[in-house]
Amino acid sequence: MKADQVLSQFQAAGLETCFHGRHIDPQIYAGLDGSNWGLDAYVKRGGYQALRTMLGADGGAAWTQDQVIATVKESGLRGRGGAGFPTGLKWSFMPRQFPGQKYLVCNSDEGEPGTCKDRDILMYNPHSVIEGMAIAAYAMGISVGYNYIHGEIFQVYERFEAALEEARAAGYLGERLLGSEFSFQLHAHHGFGAYICGEETALLESLEGKKGQPRFKPPFPASFGLYGKPTTINNTETFAAVPWIIRNGGAAYLACGKPNNGGTKIFSVSGDVELPGNYEVPMGTPFAKLLELAGGVRKGRQLKAVIPGGSSSPVLPASIMMECTLDYDSISKAGSMLGSGAVIVLDDSRCMVESLKRLSYFYMHESCGQCTPCREGTGWLWRLVDRIHRGEGRQADMDVLDDVAANIMGRTICALGDAAAMPVRAMLKHFRHEFEAMIPKTNPRTSASA
Amino acid sequence: MISDATLSRFAREVGKYPADQKQSAVMACLAIVQQEQGHISEAAEADIAAYLGMPQIAVHEVTTFYNMYNQHPVGKYKLNVCTNLPCLLRDGGKALEYLEKKLGIAMGGTTADGLFTLQQCECLGACADAPVMLVNDRSMCSFMSDDKLDQLVDSLRTAEGQA
Secondary structure: OOHHHHHHOOOOOOOOOOOOOOOOOOOOOOOOOOOOOOHHHHHHOOOOHHHHHHHOEOEOOOOOHHHHHHHHHHHOOEOOOOOOOEHHHHHHOOOOOOOOOOEEEEEEOOOOOOOOHHHHHHHHOHHHHHHHHHHHHHHHOOOEEEEEEOOOOHHHHHHHHHHHHHHHHOOOOEOOHHHOOOOEEEEEEEOOOOHHHHOHHHHHHHHOOOOOOOOOOOOOOOOOOHHHOOEEEEEHHHHHHHHHHHHHOHHHHHHOOEOOEOOEEEEEEEEOEOOOEEEEEEOOEEHHHHHHHOOOEHHHOOEEEEEEOEOOOOOEEHHHHOOOEEOHHHHHHOOOOOOOOEEEEEEOOOOHHHHHHHHHHHHHHHOOOOOHHHHHHHHHHHHHHHHHHOOOOOOOHHHHHHHHHHHHOOOOOOOHHHHHHHHHHHHHHHHHHHHHHHOOOOOOOOOOOO | OOOHHHHHHHHHHHOOOOOOOHHHHHHHHHHHHHHHHOOOOHHHHHHHHHHHOOOHHHHHHHHHHOOOOOOOOOOOEEEEEEOOHHHHOOOHHHHHHHHHHHHOOOOOOEOOOOOEEEEEEOOOOOHHHOOOEEEOOOEEEOOOOHHHHHHHHHHHHHHOOOO
8 A cells, every 4th residue: 555545544434523423503514414515515505595696697786895894794604713803893994985995805714623524514514615705796896806724734725726716717706806897816825734823813924925023913914914905804704604694684694693792613522522513503502512522621620711712722620611601702701702703611630730731832843033022922821831731830830920921911012922822821720729739839948047 | 956847847836926925935845856856956056046047046945944845755655644733643654653553664764675664643634534644745645544555555566556
């Protein structure tokens, strides 16, 4: 057997993570089986109907740009990459009448630890992203787009390139789409291992062929983006939600979530559950239900804590998490973030010091080095947590940890600094006793020993 | 020198970007060179710089910034095992230790026969498939239990005639 054949035996087929039939009212993952990613099957599922309707390709008037944006605003769709910014509002910031080139960018640089939902969208339903991007481009008067795909998922990048070829051949991308006046070119670009490129301005730098170091904001990408031109950047899942919204209306999308939190959301459940995977459920679904879909806590153990929105989001103890529903508002109220929807589950056997140590190492490794508080602070955090974990911590270390974290927060160009600091502060807030227990007790000095 | 076959792969990447923004293709060109040559040499950086019309140091900045570019020669098969938290919770760390024992090398090392380089890596974006491992930048291997690790390493050795 050749090496390529050997390696292909170990490639995931999506059965465990995507085609398990345990989604609730799915929109993006609906009807997928791994073999039906191609264009013909997508069209059979109702794909590209939204684009056709919008462009008036099947008779009837073409939609206006305002109509598309108003529909997305009405849907309550919020950015699925982590920030949760209202998508329709973001689209309305784009200077549509700008005379020069404008760009549309899809952020598929999915590297927030715990997150693997966009991978399955791009692998098993790539045309939903292409159609969503074409609709967005039309609404904002954009003719060129790029999809920046995480470098580590190269097979997914190749799948997306294959889907692009299909879409071009069928006239869903290219010049004068479906006989309209609207043209849209879309290309795939891959990263090569840099967490920071998930930050939108670092992503733009990377797309320009440079180191991925974030830019100051303002100016925001809507005025100064790719190659200095107005640019809108959305997450993969955000674009994939758009065709459904155009087909069924903004009100219908909002209705399947809860107010201010429209639609479905894909949650990547990892860690101590029986059935790790991606689960698409309506916004506002109770966390307890998601845990049940994922088979419950592994080996019958008890739930200890959950990191609810990717490794950067503050950890929540089981008692708080079990009361939450899965939407931006509920998790924010509980003191964390919905983030990218990456739910990392920890059972009662887990050491929180060790867990934080691994996360702190990650942020130190991935700090781009541009801002001193992050470059120096992330290393400082890791060394402190490592020292405590080795049993060599000092009584003052927890205060130092908190102080270093506080001095990173809000003092860096991008959010990586905050992302490194938030887990530390939350761990100390909820599990301080575990850190204390690992610090050796020293005998207080007496006058005799002084 | 860059072969004609490689140049045509470069040209396909350059064609994605505006004519005055050829530099955007640098990441893809470097990845192509790495696939063909195993690592990024200074000579390759110079060739890419000349091809894209950018300073050689700007190419080197890219090579050294992104984790996946090999700045030095590596084994024929580069095994990157994720040990970030979601994987760690599902034996990602143990998978790395198992491979260290099986291959007789420490993380970061290369086997004496030049076949395998073993590295720890950060999130591969396949957290629900843990333990996961990326082989030669392009092949994701999922659910890598000890049995599967044995099977993978042994099969690759057989494929290379070194069983």
